[in-house]
Amino acid sequence: MPLIETRALNKRFGGLHVTNNVDLALEAGEVHCLIGPNGAGKSTLFRLILGEHSPSSGAILFAGEDITALKPFQRIRRGMSVKFQVPGIFKALSVRQNLEIAMQHHYPPASLAEEIDKLLAFLNLSADAKRLAGNLSHGQKQWLEIGMAISLKPRLLLLDEPTAGMSPEETFATGEMVQRLNAEGMTVLAVEHDMAFVRQVAHKVTVLHLGRVFAQGSIDEIVANEEVAAIYLGQTTAHETAHEAAGDVHA
Template identity: 70%
Template structure:
């Protein structure tokens, strides 16, 4: 049984069809990346899964239960956590205090302090624990919010462009964090443009185009698909690391 499944998921905004009959399934323990050109409907699908948008039709199942009508906070209580593209940190508080706030409903005393230390080390932020979070670099802010998201001990972690604005070194470090979380049993769905990151982490890749599932498979199959290269080249010149066709195959992102 899939941990997450969407069935015939549709979303219209007025006369605009943004997602069309999306059937997507994630097995428990999977690390799945959702890619596609700008305007493909990736962010809308993400928000349908989280519950921020109600679907026009179709259903969302999580852990065997229909959660289509549940609010985001109800889905979070069931084990879904999310990290959005723009970090939602408390800029004036220290890095450690941000993590304490995320953990305070689950831990206290020595347990809380120990988990904060563990997360600081995992996030490569131990040296910045006392610094105001607003002073962190862009990449460090992204890492801090990943830490805040995983403090909830989710079964399913949703990542919305986790490497946006990062350097190649930060991107690789983020990939290692995500892989480590996955090894610890967290199922991950990441919306991403950076194909280097997708290559590094993905168990399986889904390509969305005009709100529909366009292709799905391993990263090697996706980057070798000339149709995928064509939609990126034709509609995604600004995509970071978009697949580039060369003799029927895709070069590295």
């Protein structure tokens, strides 16, 4: 049984068909990356899974349960957690205080400080525990929000462009974090543009194009797919420039 599954999922905004009969399934313990040109429907599908958007038709199942009508907080209680592209941290509080807020209802008071220390070490933020979160570098802010998301110990972690704006070194470090989480049993679905990150972490890759599942397979299968390359190089999507697409494919 897949941990998360979408069945013939559709989303229309007025006359615009943004998500078009999407069938997607993630097995427990899988790292799955969702890629595609701008306007492919990645973010909409992500928000449908999280419950921020309601589908026009179709179904979403989590561990076999139909969650299509559930609100986001109800899905989170069942074992989902999310890190959005723009960090939603508390900038006026310290790094430790941010994690304390996220973790305080999920750990006994006697072990909370120790668990925060463990998470700080995992995030490479131990030396920055007392710094105001707003003073962190962009990459560190992303790591802090990843920490807040995984502090819930979710069964499914949703990552929306987790490496956006990061240096190559920060991107690689983020990939190592995802690999360690996955080794501990966490299932991950990531919307991502950076193909170096995708190659580093993904067990399976799904390519969206014009709201549809265009291709699916291993990263090697996707990179070797000439039709996928054509999409990214603008041969089938006139609004994509070759420069932007090359940056997505070869980053």
